[in-house]
């Protein structure tokens with residue numbers, strides 16, 4: 001019967017009336033009578049639901065559509081596929097990052113940053129993505145989640161300099177990073193060997209992040225640098241902003257072995 005009311009088909013009037021709208025039901029020969037008004041309302045509800053589903057889907061797809069990852073396989077990192085054998089430091093770190101993800105997930109207005117630092121291959125990127133995936137998949141009110149690898153970000157902006165059609169201009173990057181609900185900044189500090197025009201890459205990143213952190217207060221940063229090293233590479237004000245609210249969400253990966261070997 002769906003949509004019948006919208007079609008210009010001649011129906012017959014039944015002697016029954018709709019208990020809700022108190023108008024006569026209509027019917028086609030051999031078919032069940034229906035209320036035109038109930039039909040119209042149902043179609044309206046379906047349309048609204050479709051619009052709602054579309055909105056949710058467009059928020060959820062930000063992660064895979066707009067992120068800058070090193071390698072697309074990183075989208076597959078979850079808590080589920082993060083091994084944490086009993087008695088290892090991995091167990092604690094998994095639990096800790098899960099709890100932090102839950103805080104981001106349950107309250108969009110809970111503003112605090114997270115810093116995960118340690119040596120290579122310890123699972124920082126893995127767990128940062130796991131946190132994003134958890135929020136992206138489970139937030140009741142969908143949240144825009146974005147993952148940005150620092151070197152990829154610089155590369156993308158550099159590429160835009162001689163491509164007028166490029167999306168990742170500096171302006172676009174700042175606006176996007178500011179505007180999402182949860183941002184992962186992956187591998188901060190790994191840009192140190194690069195140069196960007198007449199600036200060092202670290203200065204370049206610093207200038208961008210300074211503008212981003214003006215408004216963005218939900219950033220998960222992963223880095224190979226210690227807090228001391230961060231203070232030496234970037235200015236104190238930026239480091240302080242990146243650490244804002246991270247008293248309970250600074251995670252030292254010391255004690256975890258390199259999983260790349």
Ligand SMILES: Nc1ncnc2c1ncn2[C@@H]1O[C@H](COP(=O)(O)OP(=O)(O)OP(=O)(O)O)[C@@H](O)[C@H]1O
Nearest residue numbers: 081082083119120121122123124125126224259260
């Ligand atoms: N506990 C774990 N269980 C399953 N896979 C893991 C675990 N820890 C790390 N890995 C895997 O090992 C690889 C390296 O981990 P990851 O990229 O997260 O390290 P990282 O700490 O970010 O290193 P880097 O500092 O070099 O960026 C990834 O493929 C990741 O999925």
Ligand SMILES: [Mg+2]
Nearest residue numbers: 124125187222
């Ligand atoms: Mg990493």
Ligand SMILES: [Zn+2]
Nearest residue numbers: 018021035038
């Ligand atoms: Zn009705």
